[in-house]
Amino acid sequence: MISAALAIAVTTGIFIALSVLLLIAERYLVNYGSCTISLNSGSTLFDQPGGTTLLAALYDHKVYVPSACGGKGSCGFCKVAVLSGGGPLLPTELPFVSRAEQRSGVRLACQVKVKQDIAIQVPEALLAVKEFRARVAGIRQLTYDIKEINLELIEPERISHHPGQYIQLQAPDPDGGFIHRAYSISSPVYEDTKVQLVVRLVPGGIASAYVHLLAEGDEVIFTGPYGEFRVSDDPEREIVLVGGGCGMAPLKNIVYTAESRWPGRRLKLFFGARSTRDIFYLDSYKELMADHPNLQVVYALSDPLAPEEQWDGQTGFIHISVDKYLDAGSKRQAFLCGPPPMIDAVMRILKDKGMREEDIFYDKF
């Protein structure tokens, strides 16, 4: 009996002693004190308690660096140039940071821990990114797995963006906290009090399931706008758009924006789908085409037609239609949005037609 009590007392005593030592170690090793983050050569300075990631610190101070994976180091979106105080490049960052970027100090903000004063450089455009609160004003089921979500901005009331840019929608993470996912803005830029998204329900996707369960009147939070797509201001340059699935979103924005800003500008939209049940927006484009003779819209179905399907458009993969309808020439810009094999195939066709690589913008997903 005594030996049992003694054993318990000694074991507990040693455990407590170990815990106390760990507490002391934690206090001196994990606590970094307050660190100063200097943005764009000191134009903005803010203090941050050390130990958090740079991405979280920037979010706390309303600098919305894009991130699609929510800080897991798997999307490579949150690149910032760390000029000093970032520590060594980590193996987790290597797949995303090229050698040239490494030399200029590019890091993934989600992998850099703030442990000391740190100086970083972000594109000025990123500082224009704001956090928006919006209300779901309307939902349309476009196909069996794609929904169109119409958001009405609450705060701020207006958004200014370029056609082809995207926002990062905040969705609750089942494991606690929030995740952010990128969705292109499909409403034209002149509708600046609205943001329309086209979202496909991804099997097992957290954010797309959240979006598909939204009801009218629900409030959502997003940050934006982000993105490198820039439509040329030269109305003489033809615009070629190629997309598949919900890659339609940025292309629809470009079509409507370009048609209102440069009526008569030559514009070709190619859309690849599997079967007739994947087709959407074709009727509204037909209406638009009636008023705009220089707009050409081509839909193609890649699956063989089922006996009950009615289809008078193109068949086969979309790059075949691109090859068929596009004459050779370089005075054009192309924007591609869709699955990687489709983009690779279309890229080859466009280069064969004489297009330069810097005139082709693409987003693989």
Next chain:
Amino acid sequence: MNLTPVWAVFLGSIFTNNILFASFLGMCSFLVCSNRISTAIGLGSAVTFVMFFTTIINFLIYRYILVPLGLDFVSFIIFIAVIAAFVQFLEMFVERFSPELYYALGIFLPLITVNCAILGASLFMVIRNYDFGQTVFYGLGAGLGWFLAIALMAGLRERMGYSNVPVALRRTGIIMLMAGVIAMTFMGFTGMLSTQ
């Protein structure tokens, strides 16, 4: 009382009774983290560090608290707790001062907690009845022996990248064969020293 001189304990724990190649303790992280010399050296030094300090702490607790109180039946739980606390400390230390190593080791850093070589060293120290001096050198020697083993293996595996390994033996197969061959060469040291 064990009368082996400390230098014999030290050299014996590195070569003749290498904890990995003679007792086959700590194989899992040895196999996984030996693909690059830099990672192997990082993990090897972490294991050496933990082994050296935990054998000393465990010796002191065992000899001066547990044995006098007749509590040697709780020694396993105490040894494990000391090792776990020490690895926790090491993890904080490595994360603060060497984030590169922290990410390179990944899950294998906390898994040093249950690296059997480390508990093995503490238990051999008890079974072989070492005194304090012998324990100090045994802990250091056993750690360095493990370090040597994983560094050797990593060196060979880096070279192996240039070799034409038969398809059926690529990856795990050839690693197992290499480990076996190295273990056999270490058998050559047997009899040079006695650590018992």
